[in-house]
Amino acid sequence: GAVVSQHPSRVICKSGTSVKIECRSLDFQATTMFWYRQFPKQSLMLMATSNEGSKATYEQGVEKDKFLINHASLTLSTLTVTSAHPEDSSFYICSARDVRTRGNTGELFFGEGSRLTVL
């Protein structure tokens, strides 16, 4: 149980276009999902907390107009990178908690990640 799926796993786009990444919890409901960005040889940086039915909470330094997050249902959150530029190229990872079985312990389940390359 507790599977999180991301799509697409890889995407290449032209500079100036927008890209949408989907994150789904397959066998549990997630009222909260988290979006991380991972730079090469670096740690995961929390970008934002996605809350079902309300606005996302962004970490300091993350442009909310650049990285649009929508959490329309209890099993789906999307991250849209708007007007992408080469510096947005990175590995984006979503995660979610299964509060039902893990409670408020903080344990997260991760998607496979999406590698974005902006040309």
Added chain:
Amino acid sequence: AQSVSQHNHHVILSEAASLELGCNYSYGGTVNLFWYVQYPGQHLQLLLKYFSGDPLVKGIKGFEAEFIKSKFSFNLRKPSVQWSDTAEYFCAVNAGTGTASKLTFGTGTRLQVTL
């Protein structure tokens, strides 16, 4: 704010060698501690976790970690590594309570096990 430090960035070991990866965190209150592993080409997976109770926790694949509160440490250990343990290892700390509490990751340690 909480922070996590992993001192070893890249570790190379021969098979059967013992492993210890350091992890220190900074947060004065109650914490939940995790080690995640990322095998090449795969997503992050939970290796083990500490919430309370016995400070020596055992995880999957023979890994264990010891929580030493006085040292703010949660080091990962394995008595005898295998080639298949080659991966990136991340220590993480969750401070606070509630569903919105955040997980903060260390910079990761790349473990390379040679035959």
